[in-house]
Each structure stands twice: as C-alpha cells, then as structure tokens.
Amino acid sequence: MxxxxxxxxxxxxxxxxxxxxxxxxxxxxxxxxxxxxxxxxxxxxxxxxxxxxxxxxxxxxxxxxxxxxxxxxxxxxxxxxxxxxTDEDLVFQEIALYKLSTELFIKMGTVEELIRKYNARILEMNETCVVLEKSGHYEETQALFRELSETIGVLQFIRSGRVAITKSRVERLSDMLAEMERKLERRRNGNPING
Amino acid sequence: MITGSEALLRALIDEGVDTIFGYPGGQAIPIYDSLYDYRDKLRHILVRHEQGATHAAQGYARVSGKVGVTLVTSGPGATNTITGIADAMIDSTPIVVIAGQVPSPLLGTDAFQEIDVIGITQPITKWAYQIRKPEEIAWAVSRAFYIASTGRPGPVVLDFAKDAQVGMVDYQYKKVDYIRSYQPEPDIKPERIRDAAALINAAQKPFCLVGQGVILGEAEEEMKAFLQKNDIPAGCTTLGLSALPSDFPLNKGMLGMHGNVGPNRKTNECDVLIAVGMRFDDRVTGDLATYAKQAKIIHLDIDNSEIGKNVPVDVKVLGDAKQTLPMITSLLEKRKRPEWNAEFDPDAAEEYTKVIEKELYPTSGYLKMGEVIRQVSEATDNDAVLVTDVGQNQMMAVRYFKHKQTRSVVTSGGLGTMGFGLPAAIGAKVGAPERTVCFFTGDGGLQMTLQELGTIMQEKLDVKIILLNNNFLGMVRQWQELFFHKRYSATEMENPDFVQIAKAYGIASREVQRRDELADAIREMVSHKGPYLLVADVEEEGTVYPMTPAGATVTTILMGDE
Missing domain, CATH: 3.30.70.260 (ACT domain)
Structure with missing residues (x-):
C-alpha cells in the first residue's frame, strides 16, 4: 500500500x-x-x-x-x-484480524496490555494460533499491527474495506426511491410496467 | 410454446423493428432458421463483415430516428462489431446488437467461438446483457430498446446463449417503459430556466452552440424558435449539422477544428455562450484554458455527466431540450441584434476570400475536393443525405455540403472511424429510401470496408458514392505537411482501378480528372437509377482549411496564407 x-x-x-x-x-x-x-x-x-x-x-x-x-x-x-x-461527513469503520502464535502469546506478557490499549478482542484461541479482532479507522488498526509486529510478531493480517454511513438523518436513497415511486404512480395509467 | 429464437424475432417485431443488418454464424443459426419464417416481416440485409452491420445500423438509426438492429454470431462475429458499438456510444446512436453465444453450460470453458462479450462491451455500451434463459427474452429485448432509445441514446448489446435460442417459451410481449435505477428524462429545475433566460436577456452578444442533442431530442423547431425570438446567432457542431437548415439566417456555420472562422472566433468574443445538446469535444474547444473565458456559459443537456465535464458552467439546465428550450424561449425578450449578427460578416468574408473561393471555384490545376462536393450538393438540390467517411473527405463534405432538412448528415464524429462511411451509407439508404444518399469517401477509408459494395450489389441499394481520390491518407498527410516537416511516413497509397472494382460488383462507375468533365459526370451519377461510383481524381496534396491545430486556442486559425 x-x-x-x-x-x-x-x-x-x-x-x-x-x-x-x-x-x-x-x-x-x-x-x-x-x-x-x-x-x-x-x-x-x-x-x-x-x-x-x-x-x-x-x-x-x-x-x-x-x-x-x-x-x-x-x-x-x-x-x-x-x-x-469526505471523512468529515461520515462515520466509518474498518475491521482487522491479526493471527498470532499461541506459544508466544502465552510466553509474552505484553499482549494483554495491547489488547486493552487498543480495545481489541480475542476471537479464537487454539494450540497454534490466537486471532485478535480490532475495528477502527485505518490508523488505529495499523497502529496495533505495528506494535504487534514489533513485539510478538503477526503470522497473518487482514483488513476489510471501509464501511461508512453519512452523518445526515436518513439514507438519501430512501427519499429518492420514494420520489421515484410517486412519479411512477403519476405516470401509470393502466400500462403494464416492467423494470 | 415457441423457440427462444422465434421469441427474439417476435420481440423485435413487437418493438417495431422491420430491418436487421446481420451476418450468420454457428451460434446464430437457430435465429437465422427462425428468420426464414419471418422474411415477410423482417428484412435482413446481409453485410460482408460484421463491422459493416453495426455501421449500417448506425446509418439507419441516424437518418430514421429509429433503433438500428444488428444480428451476428458469437466470437469473431461479436468482436467485429466492437468498432461500431464504440462509435455508437460516443456519438449517442441508438442501436441494439444481438450476438449469438455458446450454450450456457460451455460459458467460461474457452469453447469454440466463445468470447466474453459482456466484459468486452461494458465500457462501450449503455447496457450489455447475457440472455441465458428463453424466459428472459421478452423482458431483455424490450428493456434493450427502451434503454437504447431513451435519454441520451446509445448502443445496447444482447449476448444470446444458444440454449436460450433453442429452448421453448410461452412468449408474451412485455413493454418495458420504466426502470427504477434509470431516469432518462431528468426533472427540470424552473429556477435554472429563469437563470438562463435572465442571462440571455441581459446579454449583448449571446452565441449558441447547436449539437446533435437537438436532433436526437427532435427539438429542431424549438431550437429555431429560441434563436429567432432573441436573434441569437448559432454555430453547429459536426454532428449538429442539419439541425438548422444551411440557409437559416442565424446559422453561422460549423464549429471546430475545421469549422467556420466566424463561429470559432465569436466563441471567444460572445458574452453569453449557450450550448445545447453538445459535449464540448476537444475538436470543438481547442485549448480549454483559453476557451470562452470571457463568457457566461449556459449548458442544456439531458446527460448530467456532460454538464461541467470539460467546461465550467454558470447555468446548468439539465433536461430534454425539447422541453427546456421552449421554457426558456417563453421567458426571452423579443430582440433584434443586427450589429452583433453583422459582426460575423467580416469573418465570413475573410474565410471566403482566403479559403472557400479557391476551394469551391478554382479555375486551374487539379480538381479540388471542395468543388466536387459543392457540385454534388447543388446537383441534388442541396437536399440529399450526406454520408461521409473520416478524414479530409469528411471535413470537406461537412463544410461544403448543404442541407434543407434535419437528419441529413451521417458521419463518425467522436470515434473518427475510417471505414464507417460505406456501410453507414447502406444503412442510411435503407432507413431513408425516398431520399438521395450521397456518400463521400477517400481512397483510404473506402478500402477499409470496400467489401460492402457486395451488400449494395445484392440489395440493389441506390447509393451515390463519390470517391475523392488523392492517393494519400490525406488528413494524416496534411498533419505531416503542417507539423512534421512533410515527412510523408506511410501515407502514400498505390491504389487499384476503382472503376474496375465497381464494375466487378455491377455498379456503374466513371472516373473524372478534368474540371470540364465534372459537371457531366455528376449529372450522369445523379440521373442514374441505382448505385454509382464516381471517382474524382483530386489534387494529391489538397489541404483542409481553415484549421485550428490540436490543442491551440479556438481563435488560432490557419487559412493556408501563413
């Protein structure tokens, strides 16, 4: 990137x-x-x-x-x-998953501190790996990745695309759809209409 | 129950289709088999190459206002249509291209003559859809015609899998006239209408740019009324030609790189510029940084993405020009602007002396392209359909051929497709059989789709072909002369005997070299019943002037006297 x-x-x-x-x-x-x-x-x-x-x-x-x-x-x-x-108009989030070694996770005491600091959570833990999840802005998920990499090491890392909603009242689409329905209703005069 | 192939033909007929330009092949045989039973309702014109089928459909659509239809097979049949589809996209021409496709279980297996038609055509179509089930046919065909013909028109591709062709279906016509996600006629904002009218009423020097949108929107009368009420001079884009008659007093000529001097100069002198159904193509604007900077700009268009795309706009009038123009006209003051209109006269006089007179009325030397075009135009009462190829023949023809009625110019504007002309002329003749069709071409472009002479022969189409033969790829040669130190790289052509070629196709033909033979040859061509090839051996190094070099300011105009 x-x-x-x-x-x-x-x-x-x-x-x-x-x-x-x-x-x-x-x-x-x-x-x-x-x-x-x-x-x-x-x-x-x-x-x-x-x-x-x-x-x-x-x-x-x-x-x-x-x-x-x-x-x-x-x-x-x-x-x-x-x-x-732009970002100012939106509430947005990305989600990231981090795979760590179980052995190192247990051996090193620092990870708990990172989980707390970053408000991450453990999704899965087995003999070989621990999977952490963290949602947030790019900078936040990236910061955790950096710290984990520098300490315990990250076996696998994946981040989702952004999801976002506007800060305004409703999805603008619903207004638009309602207006289109009204227009269609006005226009409709017994003709069959297929989209 | 009927087969999918028959359902396709019934759906076409229900959409008002009576003509198809096509070429059969393996994955279209079931459709062609059904077509055998519908020969009385659907005229199929067998072209000689699928590219010709799309250009013919374009020519048909442009003169008739109806949707042109092309039918081809899969694989190479479909890929050969690409140039025509792209041409129709950029020139807003409504065509529906139906391509056979391998049976759906074979899709994605690299089957014989399988190609990803949808993937290839998505960037150059309004809509591309793969029909995999016979039940989809009625819906898909009607939707295709609705999309192709409404809003800003354009091409639609239907990729028709063979199993859907042979499957059985209970066909019922379903007219599609509404698509939730597609609003072809945007709502008109009354405040924008008022803003536009106020700007024009306050203007001292308004100037109007007339584009093809006026023709596509059938708003020619509305356009004239608008111009006349406020006495606004106008220039036409190449594709906008014939929206106004050539002799309409407010029609000051053509815009653009090889347009008339007055309209180009006045673009940078007017105080309000009103663009109607045109898209500020770089061949019209030249350098955008110096284009009409002094003017307030009003842009009327049906396509929201065109407004502000190239030129910043002061008043954006989104909507169908057939509606928005009269709304603005009703708010315009009746005005006479004799001084402003007279300001075009010196430019016209200068252009006449420096360029036009020499081109149209030469007295010595080789034949000039312009004089041939002028004489053909006059011999057909300035009322023929003009079809052109691309290059010098095109620019000369659109400059000097005259028009009395709309839909009289068929030319490849945006894509600039050499080889467009001959098949487009076929389509134009089929679409307007009562009109004389004059097709001007060059020796380069004619040979790109020369095989369509076979279509003309078989269909006995009365197309008048005028070959302006200079044994050069003339427009490239012109650029080489003006901008590349006359290094004529790959532009000289050794040509066949075109008269012999015409004869081989049973097409009457005559070659002229001398000025004193020209009028007689044109008379012979015009009075001849049936197709005719007139080979005019013109000056080899003729040049199209005026010319605004690519990327130069619109007022930088070369006239050959530099």
Missing amino acids: EDRSMTTKKLYTVIIFSENTVGLLNQITIIFTRRQLNIETLSVSPSALPGIHKFTITTFADEDMIDKVVKQIDKRVDILKAYYN
Whole structure:
C-alpha cells in the first residue's frame, strides 16, 4: 500500500446503491481504471433496502475528478444513486484480524496490555494460533499491527474495506426511491410496467 | 410454446423493428432458421463483415430516428462489431446488437467461438446483457430498446446463449417503459430556466452552440424558435449539422477544428455562450484554458455527466431540450441584434476570400475536393443525405455540403472511424429510401470496408458514392505537411482501378480528372437509377482549411496564407 502521507490528493469515500445484477462491479471499476484511479478499499453488501446493494469505495483523487467519476457511475443504467463524501461527513469503520502464535502469546506478557490499549478482542484461541479482532479507522488498526509486529510478531493480517454511513438523518436513497415511486404512480395509467 | 429464437424475432417485431443488418454464424443459426419464417416481416440485409452491420445500423438509426438492429454470431462475429458499438456510444446512436453465444453450460470453458462479450462491451455500451434463459427474452429485448432509445441514446448489446435460442417459451410481449435505477428524462429545475433566460436577456452578444442533442431530442423547431425570438446567432457542431437548415439566417456555420472562422472566433468574443445538446469535444474547444473565458456559459443537456465535464458552467439546465428550450424561449425578450449578427460578416468574408473561393471555384490545376462536393450538393438540390467517411473527405463534405432538412448528415464524429462511411451509407439508404444518399469517401477509408459494395450489389441499394481520390491518407498527410516537416511516413497509397472494382460488383462507375468533365459526370451519377461510383481524381496534396491545430486556442486559425 502506498504511503498515504505522500499524496496531495484527498481520500474520498464513494457510496453507490445499485440493483443486484451480475457484472455491476466491473462496470464500476472500469470507470476508475480508465482514469488511472487506484481503489484503496472496497466493500459490497446488501443494503437496508431489499434487493439493493451498497458499494463503499475509497480512493485518492482531487474533487473535480471524483465528481466526474461519480457522475459517470451514476449514469450507468443499473445504478440507483452514487455520491461521494469526505471523512468529515461520515462515520466509518474498518475491521482487522491479526493471527498470532499461541506459544508466544502465552510466553509474552505484553499482549494483554495491547489488547486493552487498543480495545481489541480475542476471537479464537487454539494450540497454534490466537486471532485478535480490532475495528477502527485505518490508523488505529495499523497502529496495533505495528506494535504487534514489533513485539510478538503477526503470522497473518487482514483488513476489510471501509464501511461508512453519512452523518445526515436518513439514507438519501430512501427519499429518492420514494420520489421515484410517486412519479411512477403519476405516470401509470393502466400500462403494464416492467423494470 | 415457441423457440427462444422465434421469441427474439417476435420481440423485435413487437418493438417495431422491420430491418436487421446481420451476418450468420454457428451460434446464430437457430435465429437465422427462425428468420426464414419471418422474411415477410423482417428484412435482413446481409453485410460482408460484421463491422459493416453495426455501421449500417448506425446509418439507419441516424437518418430514421429509429433503433438500428444488428444480428451476428458469437466470437469473431461479436468482436467485429466492437468498432461500431464504440462509435455508437460516443456519438449517442441508438442501436441494439444481438450476438449469438455458446450454450450456457460451455460459458467460461474457452469453447469454440466463445468470447466474453459482456466484459468486452461494458465500457462501450449503455447496457450489455447475457440472455441465458428463453424466459428472459421478452423482458431483455424490450428493456434493450427502451434503454437504447431513451435519454441520451446509445448502443445496447444482447449476448444470446444458444440454449436460450433453442429452448421453448410461452412468449408474451412485455413493454418495458420504466426502470427504477434509470431516469432518462431528468426533472427540470424552473429556477435554472429563469437563470438562463435572465442571462440571455441581459446579454449583448449571446452565441449558441447547436449539437446533435437537438436532433436526437427532435427539438429542431424549438431550437429555431429560441434563436429567432432573441436573434441569437448559432454555430453547429459536426454532428449538429442539419439541425438548422444551411440557409437559416442565424446559422453561422460549423464549429471546430475545421469549422467556420466566424463561429470559432465569436466563441471567444460572445458574452453569453449557450450550448445545447453538445459535449464540448476537444475538436470543438481547442485549448480549454483559453476557451470562452470571457463568457457566461449556459449548458442544456439531458446527460448530467456532460454538464461541467470539460467546461465550467454558470447555468446548468439539465433536461430534454425539447422541453427546456421552449421554457426558456417563453421567458426571452423579443430582440433584434443586427450589429452583433453583422459582426460575423467580416469573418465570413475573410474565410471566403482566403479559403472557400479557391476551394469551391478554382479555375486551374487539379480538381479540388471542395468543388466536387459543392457540385454534388447543388446537383441534388442541396437536399440529399450526406454520408461521409473520416478524414479530409469528411471535413470537406461537412463544410461544403448543404442541407434543407434535419437528419441529413451521417458521419463518425467522436470515434473518427475510417471505414464507417460505406456501410453507414447502406444503412442510411435503407432507413431513408425516398431520399438521395450521397456518400463521400477517400481512397483510404473506402478500402477499409470496400467489401460492402457486395451488400449494395445484392440489395440493389441506390447509393451515390463519390470517391475523392488523392492517393494519400490525406488528413494524416496534411498533419505531416503542417507539423512534421512533410515527412510523408506511410501515407502514400498505390491504389487499384476503382472503376474496375465497381464494375466487378455491377455498379456503374466513371472516373473524372478534368474540371470540364465534372459537371457531366455528376449529372450522369445523379440521373442514374441505382448505385454509382464516381471517382474524382483530386489534387494529391489538397489541404483542409481553415484549421485550428490540436490543442491551440479556438481563435488560432490557419487559412493556408501563413
């Protein structure tokens, strides 16, 4: 991963709501690829609204570029809504898992202190390994990784993509969907309508 | 119950299709077998290469306003359509390309003639969908036509697996006219309409850029009314040509690299610039850093992603121009702007003296491209459909061919596809059989899709082909002359006897070299019933002027007198 302090660009979080159809991820990623934008993190899951998927993508860009990228994404037929935010507008989280040696874990007394300090927790412990979990911002999960690496050593490490919600009242999508339903209702005059 | 193949044809017919441009192959044989029973309802035009099928569908769509349809087989059949799909995407042309695909159990196995059509076409389509079950056909076809033809139009690909072609289905037409995630007609914001009208009413020197969106939105009359009410001069983009008649008084000519001097210069002199259904392509703007900096910019477009993409906009009018234009017009003051409009006259006079007169009315030397185009335009009452290839022939033709009605120009604008012209002319003739179709091409572009002469022969299509033969890849040669010290790298062409080639296809043909033969040859071509190839041997090192070099300020205009 590139050193984040080196870039003059800003980290943007792109949030996309889409229909759950095959090939959508490709449609989205080619829009980044065409502009040589590197995706830092990516997370996809069903949203609160049935049948609608939510993508959370982070990328370093300038605002002019991210604005154009989001418009291009929003234009795709199966995308319901795409927008971008900076960290100030969001509550966001990443989750990280750390695999440690059980033998060293028991031998060294320092890990308990780290678990407390970082508010991490133990998910699994067996004869060979201990798995810690820590959720937080990138800097937080990274700090624990660094400290563990320098002391006990980390056998395996994995971090999820960012998940984020806006600090505003509701998901903007629900307003949009309601408005579309109203429009459809007005337009509907006995014609069968299939999406 | 009917087969999936028959369901496809029934769905096409239900969408109003009566013409298909195609080429059969292994994974499309069931569809072609069904087509045998529907020959009376669906005219299939057998092209000679699948690229030609997409360009023909484009030509058909551009002149008729209907969705063009292409039918091909899997693998190479599908990959050969890519250039046409990409061309349709960037030029907003509604086409539906149906490609056969290997049976779904074989997908992903590198089966014979299997290719990832969806993966390849996603970046260059509005929508690409793989039909794996016959039950999906009715929905997918109707959705394809809805997406291709609404909003900003564009290409759709249907990748049709063979097991879905042969499977049985109880077909019922299902019209798709709503997609939750797709809003082709954005809501119009009344405050933006008022802002736009206020800016124009306060303007001293408003100037309007007319793009293809006016034609696609069928807003030609609304455009004229808008311009006339406030006496606003206008320039057309290449694809916007014929939205306004050539002799419409407020039509000041073409924009862009080889456009007219007045419209390009006035872009940087106007105080309000109104762009309608155009996308500020670099061939129109030149250097963006110096483009229309003095002007307030109003942009009307149906595609939100185009507004502000290249040029910062002061008033963003999102919506269908057919609706937004009259809304703005209703708020405009009736004005006359004789002084401002007269400011275009000196530019036009300068261009006439330095460029046009020499090009259109030469008295000595070899034939000029411009004079051939002018004479063909006049011989067809300035009312033919103009189809061009790409390069010098294209820029000369769009400069000098005249138009009386809309949808009269078929040319590859955004992609600049050499080889586009001949198959597009086929599509144009099929789409507008009552109109004369004049296709101008060069010796390079004609030979890229030359095999489509076979299609013209078989379908007996009355296409007038005018080859401006200079034995060069002329536009590249022009750049080499102007910017690369006349180092003619790989641009000289040794050409066949084109008259003999036409004869081999049973197409009437004549070659002219001398000015005193030209009018007679054109008369012969125009009065000839059926296709005709006129080979005009033009000046080898002819140059298209005026020219704004790539990346230069829009007012940097070379006129050949430097």
